[in-house]
Structures are given as C-alpha cells and as structure tokens.
Amino acid sequence: MAALYDRIGSGYSRLRQPDPRIAKVIHAALGDAQSVLNVGAGAGSYEPADRTVTALEPSAEMISQRPPDAGKVFQGAAEALPFEDRSFDAAMAILTVHHWTDLEAGLREMRRVAKGPLVILTFDPHAPYFWLADYIPEIVELDQPIMPVMPEYGRILGDVEIAPVPIPHDCTDGFLGAYWRRPHAYLDADVRSAISTFAKLDDITAPLQKLDEDLGSGLWEDRYGDLMERGALDIGYRLVVTS
Numbered sequence: 001m002a003a004l005y006d007r008i009g010s011g012y013s014r015l016r017q018p019d020p021r022i023a024k025v026i027h028a029a030l031g032d033a034q035s036v037l038n039v040g041a042g043a044g045s046y047e048p049a050d051r052t053v054t055a056l057e058p059s060a061e062m063i064s065q066r067p068p069d070a071g072k073v074f075q076g077a078a079e080a081l082p083f084e085d086r087s088f089d090a091a092m093a094i095l096t097v098h099h100w101t102d103l104e105a106g107l108r109e110m111r112r113v114a115k116g117p118l119v120i121l122t123f124d125p126h127a128p129y130f131w132l133a134d135y136i137p138e139i140v141e142l143d144q145p146i147m148p149v150m151p152e153y154g155r156i157l158g159d160v161e162i163a164p165v166p167i168p169h170d171c172t173d174g175f176l177g178a179y180w181r182r183p184h185a186y187l188d189a190d191v192r193s194a195i196s197t198f199a200k201l202d203d204i205t206a207p208l209q210k211l212d213e214d215l216g217s218g219l220w221e222d223r224y225g226d227l228m229e230r231g232a233l234d235i236g237y238r239l240v241v242t243s
Helices: 002-015 020-029 060-064 103-113 138-146 151-157 183-187 196-200 205-217 219-229
Strands: 035-039 052-057 073-075 090-094 118-123 161-164 237-241
Touching: 020 118, 020 237, 035 103, 060 073, 090 103, 103 118, 103 151, 138 196, 183 205, 205 219
Parallel strands: 035 052, 035 090, 052 073, 090 118
Antiparallel strands: 118 237, 161 237
C-alpha cells in the first residue's frame, strides 16, 4: 500500500477533500471519545478537529500532505500498531482496510489499542455496483478479492453495527464512487489519479472513449439519466461500528 500511495498520492489532499456529510456520520459514531487513533490515515481526511487524534500511515507521500496543525503521525502498518493496549478511547479506519495485507490482524490490533468504538468506513463488494462497472467491468473483478465481505467484521470483532452511507451527488471526497452523478469526471486524468482503483487497472482507454462517446451522443443519459434526480445514492459504502 505504501508504495502505491507514494506513487499516486501527490494530488491526494487536493482531490480528496473530506465530505462534511460523511464526516458527520463518522464523528457521530465515535461517540464521546476524546482520544482517537486514525489507522491508514492518509492525508488526514475525516479526523475530528475537536478531539485528540493520533494518525498511523504507511506512505511517506501521504504523511507529507497532512496539514501542519494535524495530530501526531506515525509511519507504520495497521497489522502492527506501535501503541500500548487501550491507549485510545476509539479508533477509526476510513476507506483503507482493502489495502491491508491482513484484515484480521489489523482489526484485532485496532481492538487491542482502543478502549471504545471502532469506526470503519468501507465498501461492500456484494452490493450492486453503479453504472461505471458497465463500462469498466474490471472494477468488479478487482474489488471482489480485496474488499472484505460484511460478515468478516462480525466474525473478527463480535457484535458490529453496519449501516449504509449514501453518497451525496456533489461529494467533495473524490473516491471511486463520488462522481456517480458527474460522469464526465471519470474522463479527467487528474481525477482518476487520486483513485487507487484506476492505478491498479490495465489500459482503460477504450472504455473511457466509449463513455465519452455515450455522453456526447446522449446514450448515457438515456440509460442512466434518472440518477440526475437523486440527491444521494447507496452504492455500497458501509459504516462498520463496534461498541
């Protein structure tokens, strides 16, 4: 993961601005925790400003993009957290678990160091994919092996609550599903550069050309135009919370 984000992460802090509506859901799930560990923290998205946050991130490139006033950051991996047992009131992991080499080890480490809730934003690989997969079906083939299925969280952590996180049509965080109502965005190489999925795909020139043609001809609107009336959409993102 570190090598991937050292390569693609140069524009991450600019293109992956935390969405305030998603942030509200994450911060509410942290409850009254005052000390929070952010695992796989990236450039610091979704870290609550009103609590003491410690971050752990494997990529030096991502660490370099953290704001000057962000909490203390350690370089390391989720599977071997360099903290004592019960060091934090809570721990969070946002759109990162699919990059870990060992999900169970990482989750058990989070449970070890946190006295209270674990809050994990992830993606359900069994949820219906949105229209982009019609153009690039390799996305599904890529996600299925690396995205943990929802029952895994309960198996590893015990009782968990799993809730959908609908994605706003104007989501400011440029992850893969953020542009479901802004199809032209996927034609922008700058936008794609901040989405790890695209870095893992082989040549997608032809699918993107097809999307461009369908947008120009009106075929995309004929097929998916009803989405333009939606303010938010459940496209598989899930919040997993333990007590």
